[in-house]
Structure formats: C-alpha cells, structure tokens
Amino acid sequence: SQSSGTAHHYGIYNAEKDTQDTQKLSLMGDLRASMNKNEVFFHYQPKIDLKTGRMTHVEALMRWIHPERGFVAPDEFILLAEQTGHIHALTAWGLEQTIDACARWREAGYRLKMAMNLSAKDLVNRQLPDQIQRLMTEKRVSAEWMVFEVTESAVMQEPEIVLDTLNRMSDLGLTLSIDDYGTGYSSLSYLKELPVSELKIDKSFVLSLATNKNDQILVRSTIDLAHNLGLKVTAEGVEDQVSAELLKAYGCDVGQGYYFSRPVSEEDLLSYYREQRQAS
Ligand code: C2E
Numbered sequence: 001s002q003s004s005g006t007a008h009h010y011g012i013y014n015a016e017k018d019t020q021d022t023q024k025l026s027l028m029g030d031l032r033a034s035m036n037k038n039e040v041f042f043h044y045q046p047k048i049d050l051k052t053g054r055m056t057h058v059e060a061l062m063r064w065i066h067p068e069r070g071f072v073a074p075d076e077f078i079l080l081a082e083q084t085g086h087i088h089a090l091t092a093w094g095l096e097q098t099i100d101a102c103a104r105w106r107e108a109g110y111r112l113k114m115a116m117n118l119s120a121k122d123l124v125n126r127q128l129p130d131q132i133q134r135l136m137t138e139k140r141v142s143a144e145w146m147v148f149e150v151t152e153s154a155v156m157q158e159p160e161i162v163l164d165t166l167n168r169m170s171d172l173g174l175t176l177s178i179d180d181y182g183t184g185y186s187s188l189s190y191l192k193e194l195p196v197s198e199l200k201i202d203k204s205f206v207l208s209l210a211t212n213k214n215d216q217i218l219v220r221s222t223i224d225l226a227h228n229l230g231l232k233v234t235a236e237g238v239e240d241q242v243s244a245e246l247l248k249a250y251g252c253d254v255g256q257g258y259y260f261s262r263p264v265s266e267e268d269l270l271s272y273y274r275e276q277r278q279a280s
C-alpha cells in the first residue's frame, strides 16, 4: 500500500511493497537474534500508591537496542512482531523474564507486584493462560503478584475469544488491568463486563493535567465512575508535582510517570525501593 509515506521510491508499486516486506522480515530477524543476546531486555517503571507515596507495583517495559540502529521504540517493534507472526515468541520470552524477575524479588523480600503488557494477538492465543500458569508454577510465583495490562482496542477485536482468555486468566487469580483507557471507543459499562479490576487512564489525559481544565474534569469524573464500578484507578504520564497532587486529591489510587521515576534497569529499581523503605 501507499500508506507508509516512505521517502524511497522504487518505481513500481509491488516492488515497493516487496521491499518493505523484505525490510520488515530482515528487521524481525534482527529482533530474534537480539532476543538471544542482551539487546532485548526490560526496564521497570515504578507505580506509586498515592496515599502512602510508596512504590507497590512496577510496569515491565520491553526495550530493544539494535546493534546498528540503536534504540527502537517498543510500539514499533511490537507491531512488527505482530505483523510478522513473531509476537508469540516475543511474549513467551517476556513472560519468562518477568515471572522470573518476580520470583527473584519475592525471594529477596521485595514486595512489588509485576505488571506486564499483552498485545491484541496474545489475547487470541488460546494457549496463553496455560503458558502463564506453567511458568508461575515452575518459578513458584503466586498469582497475586502478577498483573496483566491489556488495551481496550485489543479486547474489542475478537471479543469472544478474548473474553474467554481473560476469564481463564482471572480464574488463575491474576489481576487484569485496562491500559490506555480513554483512547478507544468502548464505554466503561461495557468494560465492567470484563474480569478486570483496574483501569489505567491514558497519559494523553494526564500529561497536561496541571494546566488543562478539560483534562481535570475528564480525569476526575473517570476516577469517580471507575470507583463506583469497583475498579482501582492508575494514572500514567504523571510528569509534575501539581498533577500528582491533583490526582491524589481526586482519590486516584496509583500514579505512574516521570515525576516519580522513568523506566529504569532492575538494579536501579531495586535500589530505589531500598532507599524508599529506609527513608520511612
Ligand atoms: P503502555 O503500556 O501504555 O506504557 C506506558 C508508556 O508510557 C511507556 O512507553 C512509558 O515509558 C511511557 N511513560 C511513562 N511515564 C511517562 C511520562 O511521565 N511521560 C511520558 N511522556 N511517557 C511516560 P514505552 O516504554 O515507550 O512503551 C510504549 C508501549 O509499548 C507501551 O505502552 C505498551 O503498549 C508497549 N509495550 C512495552 N513493553 C511491552 C511488552 O513487553 N509487551 C507488549 N505487548 N507491549 C509492550
């Protein structure tokens, strides 16, 4: 298609598409090679309980440092993995990593819940709940320590299969969270039919909270509505103190964003945790 808006012109329409596909496959080959080295890894971003100011959760965010291109944004390489059919391998690798990290942290006495993102394609994989259960058993992590973030658009694509997957995950005792809330078209009352207990307000409503009155109204009423439906609320994209204080005043449960911490390496995350607990 012509949709990519690339600056390159190969003359013939099909040739251009072929070239794009070849480039995708070759980049995907690089990703697979990187998975076996330390070029794909996770950074972890603290999620802060706004009542106590303590980090209680972390979100695992996948990183890829390509040997020649350098940093590739996860939005980009995850889409690539979805388009080339490699997302299952990437997710399987990610589950192994995050559940393993969760096990190590529990063993060392860190009380941190681990949240991992799942893509739309993961949710139509009927093997996913068993896969997660197998890893948790193997690494002796109990379900209460794992959270999975799914976007509303992912749920809307094939609602029946996805609902079945989510129900099976919920039956395992896992916490499910709706990510990027507000960017899709689904109503909160529809989402309430899903076995989710948490809602993450998308950062586009939070980034300018301190100064934007419309965002203040939207965020505040979303928090109230979510609470009335029995859901916990996280705000992502908290970048300044005023926004953090507003969210706390609105009764938002959890805050996440650069104001508290950027996504960091495991080592930095755990030292941040230790500092926090020593200070209080
Ligand atoms: P997400 O799950 O909504 O993750 C939150 C994104 O917001 C992250 O971007 C995070 O770095 C960024 N963020 C956090 N706080 C702030 C802030 O205060 N200001 C701003 N401007 N941004 C903030 P990141 O790491 O680039 O990830 C982008 C997306 O890629 C994620 O969005 C998620 O959808 C996807 N992703 C990341 N890791 C994985 C993974 O392991 N599996 C899957 N399926 N998707 C992943």
Ligand code: MG
Pocket (backbone or CB within 6 Å): 059, 117, 149, 179
């Ligand atoms: Mg997320």
Ligand code: MG
Pocket (backbone or CB within 6 Å): 179, 180, 200, 202, 203, 236
């Ligand atoms: Mg999000």
Ligand code: MG
Pocket (backbone or CB within 6 Å): 180
């Ligand atoms: Mg997002």
